[in-house]
Amino acid sequence: MIDALGSPGSLLLVGGTSDIAVATAKRYLQERPLRVVVAARDTPRRAAVADELRTAGAEVEVVDFDADDEAAPERVVAAAAAGGDIDVAVIAFGQLGDQEQLAGDPAAAAALGRVNYVAPVVVGTVLANRMRTQGHGAIVALSSVAGERARRSNYVYGSTKAGVDAFFSGLADSLVGTGVSVLVVRPGFVRSKMTEGLPDAPLSTTPEAVAEAIVTGVRKGRHTVWIPGAMRVVMSGLRHTPRAVFRRLPF
Amino acid sequence: MSETTLLNGWGRTAPTPAVLTPVHGDAEVRAVLARAAAGGRGVVPRGLGRSYGDAAQNAGGHVLDMTTADQVLAFDPETGLVDVEAGISLDELMNRFVPEGFFVPVTPGTRLVTVGGAIGADIHGKNHHVAGSFAQHVRWLDLLTADGQVHRVSPEQDPDLFWATAGGMGLTGVILRAQVQMKKIESSRCLVDTDRTPDLDSLMTLLSETDHLYEYSVAWIDTLAKGKRMGRSVVTRGRFATLDELPAKHRADPLKYHGSIKVKVPDVFPPGLLNLATVAAFNEVWYRKAPKRKRDQLQSIPTFFHPLDAVGGWNRIYGPRGFVQYQVTVPFGQEEAMREILDRLSAFGTASFLAVLKRFGPGNPGMLSYPSPGWTLALDIPVMKGLAGLLDSLDEVVVAAEGRTYLAKDSRVRPETFATMYPRLEDFRAVRRRVDPDGVFTSDLARRLSL
Ligand SMILES: Cc1cc2nc3c(=O)[nH]c(=O)nc-3n(C[C@H](O)[C@H](O)[C@H](O)COP(=O)(O)OP(=O)(O)OC[C@H]3O[C@@H](n4cnc5c(N)ncnc54)[C@H](O)[C@@H]3O)c2cc1C
Numbered sequence: 001m002i003d004a005l006g007s008p009g010s011l012l013l014v015g016g017t018s019d020i021a022v023a024t025a026k027r028y029l030q031e032r033p034l035r036v037v038v039a040a041r042d043t044p045r046r047a048a049v050a051d052e053l054r055t056a057g058a059e060v061e062v063v064d065f066d067a068d069d070e071a072a073p074e075r076v077v078a079a080a081a082a083g084g085d086i087d088v089a090v091i092a093f094g095q096l097g098d099q100e101q102l103a104g105d106p107a108a109a110a111a112l113g114r115v116n117y118v119a120p121v122v123v124g125t126v127l128a129n130r131m132r133t134q135g136h137g138a139i140v141a142l143s144s145v146a147g148e149r150a151r152r153s154n155y156v157y158g159s160t161k162a163g164v165d166a167f168f169s170g171l172a173d174s175l176v177g178t179g180v181s182v183l184v185v186r187p188g189f190v191r192s193k194m195t196e197g198l199p200d201a202p203l204s205t206t207p208e209a210v211a212e213a214i215v216t217g218v219r220k221g222r223h224t225v226w227i228p229g230a231m232r233v234v235m236s237g238l239r240h241t242p243r244a245v246f247r248r249l250p251f
Numbered sequence: 252m253s254e255t256t257l258l259n260g261w262g263r264t265a266p267t268p269a270v271l272t273p274v275h276g277d278a279e280v281r282a283v284l285a286r287a288a289a290g291g292r293g294v295v296p297r298g299l300g301r302s303y304g305d306a307a308q309n310a311g312g313h314v315l316d317m318t319t320a321d322q323v324l325a326f327d328p329e330t331g332l333v334d335v336e337a338g339i340s341l342d343e344l345m346n347r348f349v350p351e352g353f354f355v356p357v358t359p360g361t362r363l364v365t366v367g368g369a370i371g372a373d374i375h376g377k378n379h380h381v382a383g384s385f386a387q388h389v390r391w392l393d394l395l396t397a398d399g400q401v402h403r404v405s406p407e408q409d410p411d412l413f414w415a416t417a418g419g420m421g422l423t424g425v426i427l428r429a430q431v432q433m434k435k436i437e438s439s440r441c442l443v444d445t446d447r448t449p450d451l452d453s454l455m456t457l458l459s460e461t462d463h464l465y466e467y468s469v470a471w472i473d474t475l476a477k478g479k480r481m482g483r484s485v486v487t488r489g490r491f492a493t494l495d496e497l498p499a500k501h502r503a504d505p506l507k508y509h510g511s512i513k514v515k516v517p518d519v520f521p522p523g524l525l526n527l528a529t530v531a532a533f534n535e536v537w538y539r540k541a542p543k544r545k546r547d548q549l550q551s552i553p554t555f556f557h558p559l560d561a562v563g564g565w566n567r568i569y570g571p572r573g574f575v576q577y578q579v580t581v582p583f584g585q586e587e588a589m590r591e592i593l594d595r596l597s598a599f600g601t602a603s604f605l606a607v608l609k610r611f612g613p614g615n616p617g618m619l620s621y622p623s624p625g626w627t628l629a630l631d632i633p634v635m636k637g638l639a640g641l642l643d644s645l646d647e648v649v650v651a652a653e654g655r656t657y658l659a660k661d662s663r664v665r666p667e668t669f670a671t672m673y674p675r676l677e678d679f680r681a682v683r684r685r686v687d688p689d690g691v692f693t694s695d696l697a698r699r700l701s702l
């Protein structure tokens with residue numbers, strides 16, 4: 001149960017090796033020990049994350065999760081629920097993709113659509129059903145400012161995030177009164193594995209800052225958070241920028 | 252008439268939905284139990300919902316509304332033994348029996364609790380140092396357990412089940428009926444002494460030296476006073492007046508009693524209405540207004556025992572985010588721990604009105620019963636940033652002092668901290684495994700703390 005002051009007793013990380021997911025678990029662990037289910041592909045990084053979280057005080061369970069495996073969402077949620085209620089679930093897996101390749105390769109574009117949009121929709125649906133039965137819980141979905149207005153430099157990725165954002169915003173409304181809440185997280189440029197090697201964008205931030213916003217957002221029962229907060233204003237400006245101008249912006 | 256309802260405790264935090272069904276009688280309870288067992292999310296009884304946290308709620312499962320089972324089944328005016336259904340309120344018991352010369356054996360700071368809730372939390376009152384807690388005045392109770400059977404349990408008959416149920420927060424079964432030993436009184440008036448103490452030391456000394464002279468005793472501390480004035484407080488202590496102590500005008504109708512009409516607080520309060528400045532001002536006025544020393548003041552039952560009941564729904568004043576009550580006890584000899592806790596609270600500057608300090612007498616065999624010999628402190632704190640960390644750190648002080656926290660008030664203690672505070676938790680679990688092997692009885696509290 002998430003207690004009166006917003007502290008959960010259990011955490012499910014879908015895409016458990018994500019830097020943002022790990023930072024979120026560590027942020028929660030700074031407050032209290034808790035049960036953490038790490039759902040991720042079987043990689044050395046996954047084993048390392050499990051160790052790290054154990055050291056930080058978590059009781060860790062590891063479950064296989066591959067976004068390309070259609071049976072994975074049901075299995076992951078069932079495995080996580082077998083150990084007790086799922087208080088907070090973070091849906092953090094995703095890929096940026098290589099825009100140049102995606103532009104020329106329809107199969108690659110479809111594959112990114114499956115990992116970044118279809119799989120989160122399936123995971124979100126399974127989780128919502130489970131949490132509705134529980135009568136409580138919080139789903140945290142990683143959207144992105146890239147979904148606010150797709151740009152030529154990453155419109156495939158941006159479109160998947162737009163879909164994720166719309167899906168989880170609607171899901172949130174459908175869950176009112178069930179005890180379950182949804183937090184849609186819209187980070188700007190985060191320095192993580194995903195953006196390794198890319199030049200820093202303006203207003204860039206860290207996984208730790210995103211984690212802080214997630215913990216506070218869940219605690220206060222927010223529906224959306226922007227990281228950094230200023231992104232909200234920036235994006236609302238950009239949304240209303242005429243297309244001819246927007247197209248020429250240097251990103 | 253069952254309906255999915257969002258339920259919360261008195262602190263109005265962490266609401267969750269459950270199917271709420273009013274039940275009266277064994278058959279109706281059994282029917283819900285069967286549905287709950289099939290549904291997989293279990294069931295818990297609920298009284299008047301005056302526990303502060305999540306004890307009487309059960310996310311996604313069933314909750315039994317016990318308040319329709321509120322009949323008096325038998326009363327013996329010779330002995331003061333009364334048989335009641337568990338959903339009856341202490342308010343109703345007072346309305347019925349004060350005019351007959353009997354008061355409830357133990358009353359909390361509100362009359363609006365049920366007998367079932369009073370046993371489930373094994374509540375204490377201002378007379379704990381002489382009378383113990385509520386369960387000590389229960390001669391027997393009828394408990395409907397997970398198998399659908401009704402067991403009459405008492406301190407003699409299946410004492411383990413009795414003492415797991417007393418303070419067991421509804422997790423051993425449904426209390427249907429109970430026999431309660433009421434307390435004989437000659438009048439409905441209390442004789443009250445008031446003392447003002449300038450700091451914590453003088454307060455603790457006063458209580459330690461003279462509490463035994465009073466049947467009822469409690470101190471109200473201004474938690475916002477710092478430094479030399481830390482712990483300044485107003486102590487009120489008293490007892491029921493005998494017939495010949497009453498002034499002539501009250502003698503004609505010495506047992507006259509009516510619970511006052513409640514004024515309802517409006518529903519919407521802006522968050523942050525209570526801030527440090529408004530609360531500090533209130534506390535200052537309250538302290539100044541109290542007499543330094545006053546003796547034998549005649550007070551009514553509501554005035555002396557239940558001042559807050561005069562304002563119905565006052566819990567809304569803390570705004571939409573709700574509040575928590577922090578209530579802990581530390582053993583005698585651990586006064587420094589109590590000072591440390593008060594110091595940290597006043598340094599943190601929570602906008603809390605008054606804290607209540609009291610000395611407990613001996614505890615009882617209740618496995619999860621809260622009272623144990625020592626000092627108990629209780630205060631309301633609005634939900635605010637940093638509170639989770641502050642209270643976790645206070646809990647460490649409490650654990651180091653071998654103290655404990657009160658489940659009826661709790662909504663946030665860490666499960667492993669709770670387990671260290673209650674060494675008899677394993678005995679409690681063993682009784683639950685015996686009477687409820689499939690774990691049909693459960694609640695948000697039980698899940699949160701892995702009880
Ligand atoms: C203003 C105020 C002042 C208070 N002062 C005090 C005080 O001085 N001392 C003190 O000890 N407490 C105090 N309390 C707390 C209160 O006395 C307890 O929380 C009490 O349990 C509330 O009774 P209820 O009927 O509202 O029960 P609920 O809050 O509805 O339930 C409390 C627990 O009892 C269980 N329960 C209820 N009915 C049954 C039943 N029939 N069978 C089995 N289990 C049952 C529930 O499952 C739950 O776990 C105070 C509360 C308030 C709001």
Ligand SMILES: NC(=O)c1ccc[n+]([C@@H]2O[C@H](COP(=O)([O-])OP(=O)(O)OC[C@H]3O[C@@H](n4cnc5c(N)ncnc54)[C@H](OP(=O)(O)O)[C@@H]3O)[C@@H](O)[C@H]2O)c1
Pocket residue numbers: 015016017018019020021040041042043045046065066067068091092093094095096115142143144145186187188189190191192193194195207
């Ligand atoms: N970084 C940013 O700038 C930024 C900005 C806005 C939003 N976001 C979003 O935030 C979320 C987390 O990103 P991050 O910054 O933490 O990046 P990250 O560290 O790269 O995390 C992404 C994770 O997704 C997992 N993943 C990728 N494909 C998968 C698949 N097919 N099946 C299972 N897991 C798969 C990866 O796991 P493996 O270990 O198995 O590879 C990786 O750990 C993502 O949804 C991202 O889109 C990021």
